Amino acid sequence: MTDAVTRAAEILKEHRESIDRLDAILVYTLGERFKHTQAVGKLKAEHDLPPSDPDREARQIARLEELALAADLDPEFAKSFLQFIIQEVIQHHRKHQQ
């Protein structure tokens, strides 16, 4: 192996270690988020409140798009990602109410 290939392999390994750390942060962060949304779902079921809140979602999406721009992340991707998570949360809330 040339020095350049060895160096490239080291850089790749470092990036992958960072990616693995960040993936763990994402998973734990999502776990924490779902704990709060489960508690919200329980409250909503107890007080007969609707599972979804489109006004709140619109505010969250607008905020996330701004955060994404500041973080150099594609705002459309950030929006789709949040909408994907919120849809899962709403499904959980619907199940609470059944």
Ligand SMILES: C=C(O[C@@H]1C=C(C(=O)O)C=C[C@H]1O)C(=O)O
């Ligand atoms: C968690 C809530 O319920 C739903 C899920 C949301 C979310 O995952 O952020 C936001 C709004 C609601 O549609 C809430 O009303 O705050």
